[in-house]
Every structure is written in C-alpha cells, then in structure tokens.
Amino acid sequence: xxxxxxxxxxxxxxxxxxxxxxxxxxxxxxxxxxxxxxxxxxxxxxxxxxxxxxxxxxxxxxxxxxxxxxxxxxxxxxxxxxxxxxxxxxxxxxxxxxxxxxxxxxxxxxxxxxxxxxxxxxxxxxxxxxxxxxxxxxxxxxxxxxxxxxxxxxxxxxxxxxxxxxxxxxxxxxxxxxxxxxxxxxxxxxxxxxxxxxxxxxxxxxxxxxxxxxxx
Numbered sequence: 001x002x003x004x005x006x007x008x009x010x011x012x013x014x015x016x017x018x019x020x021x022x023x024x025x026x027x028x029x030x031x032x033x034x035x036x037x038x039x040x041x042x043x044x045x046x047x048x049x050x051x052x053x054x055x056x057x058x059x060x061x062x063x064x065x066x067x068x069x070x071x072x073x074x075x076x077x078x079x080x081x082x083x084x085x086x087x088x089x090x091x092x093x094x095x096x097x098x099x100x101x102x103x104x105x106x107x108x109x110x111x112x113x114x115x116x117x118x119x120x121x122x123x124x125x126x127x128x129x130x131x132x133x134x135x136x137x138x139x140x141x142x143x144x145x146x147x148x149x150x151x152x153x154x155x156x157x158x159x160x161x162x163x164x165x166x167x168x169x170x171x172x173x174x175x176x177x178x179x180x181x182x183x184x185x186x187x188x189x190x191x192x193x194x195x196x197x198x199x200x201x202x203x204x205x206x207x208x209x210x211x212x213x214x215x216x
Contacts, residue, residue, distance in 0.1 A: 004030035004193040005213045006064050007206075008175065010046055011197030017051075018058065020201065025060040027210045031085065032061045033175070033195045038069035041093055042142035049075075052082040062086070064195075066114065066175070068141050069093065073100040080107035088112035088135050088173075091119055101130050112173065116141060117149050121159045129168060133193070134159060138186075139176030148177025153185050160190025184216045 007029050012020040024032055032055075037046040046068075055063065062085030067075065072089040073096075079087045087104045091113055094100045104111040112133040115121065117140060124134060136159065138152035156172055163170045174186050175195035183194050194213055203209040 001192065003187050003191060003214075003216070005210055006031035006033040006173070006193055006195045007200040007210060008033040008035060008195050008197035010035045011201040013201070014047075017055075021055060021058050023206055027207045028214045029061055029210050031064040031193070032059055033064045033066060033197075034084075035066050035068060037142065041070045041090065042068045044142040049078050049082065052079075052084070056083045064088065064112075064173075064193075066112075066135065067093075073103060076100075076103050076107060080109055084109055086110040086112050086133065088114050088133070090114045090116065090141075091123060092116055097127055098130065101127065114141075117152070121155060121162060124159075124162070128162065128170060129166060131170060133171040133173055135173040135175060135195075137176055138174050138178070138182075141176075146177060148179075148182045152176070153182075153189050156186055156189040156191050178213075180212055180216065183213055187216050 007024055035046050037044045039045040064086040065079050065084040066088040070093055072093055087109045089100055101111045110132040112135050113131045114135040116137050136155055138149050139146035159172055171192040172190055173193035174191045178194050178196040179199045200206050200209050
C-alpha cells in the first residue's frame with residue numbers, strides 16, 4: 001500500500017485546537033496521531049480523554065491513539081468510547097501483552113504495539129501475528145522535536161523482513177524526528193505510516209508539508 005501520514009497533535013497549538021484539527025481535515029493526512037502521557041511511563045504529561053472526546057465530533061480522520069502510560073489495559077473502554085481507530089500500547093508497559101491486544105480488538109479497534117528505541121524487535125516474534133501495527137519510536141518517547149535516532153532505519157528494515165517472512169500484513173509506523181529526508185529513508189526501508197509532529201505543525205504551510213510527506 002502507499003504509505004500513510006499521521007500528524008501528531010502533540011505539536012499543535014493547544015490554544016486553537018479547533019483550527020488545527022480543521023487544517024488536518026482539509027489536508028491529505030490519513031490519520032491523526034494522539035499521544036497520551038501520564039508523567040510516569042514517560043517524563044511528560046500531555047492530554048487525556050476530555051480532549052479526545054472533544055475531538056470525536058470534529059475530527060474527520062481516523063484517530064490513532066498512542067498510550068504512553070503505565071497499565072494501558074485499564075483504559076481500553078475509554079479509548080474505544082472516543083471512537084479511536086487504532087489503540088497503541090507499549091510493549092514495555094504490558095505484562096500480559098497478548099491479553100491486552102485481544103481486549104483491544106474485542107472493542108472493534110485495531111491493535112498496535114509500540115517499541116521504545118532500546119527494545120529489540122525479536123521480542124515481537126510471538127505476538128506479531130496478532131497485532132495490526134507495530135509503532136517504532138525513533139526518538140525516546142515523551143517530548144516532541146527530538147533528534148532522529150539513525151539506527152531506526154535499519155530497525156524498520158529488519159521488522160519488515162520479519163513481517164514479510166511470516167506472510168503477514170502488519171503495518172509499520174514510525175514516530176520521532178520524521179521529516180522529508182528521514183521519512184524517505186524510512187519508507188524505502190519498509191515503513192507504512194509516518195508520524196510527524198513539529199515538522200507539520202511548525203511548518204509555514206502545514207497542508208503542503210503533509211502533501212510533501214505523502215509524495216515520498
């Protein structure tokens with residue numbers, strides 16, 4: 001499939017979220033990426049379910065919800081109630097990952113599993129066939145605007161090889177330091193979904209920037 005682009009709301013202007021979401025609606029963006037942080041699993045606090053619920057009637061793009069929190073399995077019903085398309089949970093935060101993935105799918109959502117930069121893809125060997133998407137963090141999670149971790153490109157390529165060898169349709173999403181240069185290398189390595197925050201929302205022309213990312 002042609003790769004998808006999912007702008008990250010974490011980098012948006014929070015004083016004018018309606019305008020930012022309307023821009024996303026008008027753009028070529030495929031999804032809206034939403035990072036929920038608890039200040040425990042990652043050293044930052046972002047936003048929670050009141051914001052997601054406010055977005056529900058306004059956002060015309062599928063919502064890709066990334067929970068950077070401890071015990072994300074406790075909030076599966078709340079995420080489903082927001083109308084989210086995808087629920088991403090961290091491998092590092094889930095003691096019973098298979099059970100959590102199954103519970104996400106039971107609600108009708110797609111299930112994603114996220115790996116921190118230091119977490120090897122080999123740990124997905126026994127769960128990869130059960131997930132719809134793997135999100136590889138190409139920065140350390142918690143803050144936008146960080147420097148891209150170079151070995152993420154090789155990590156994407158190795159994950160693509162694992163998926164293809166198993167004959168699966170699992171998507172690969174990458175989040176962190178994505179721009180036109182890194183995005184092109186990631187897509188060439190096998191990434192299916194590019195998450196971009198600062199590169200989109202701090203751009204002088206976000207709609208054109210999204211179009212450029214789609215054209216890679």
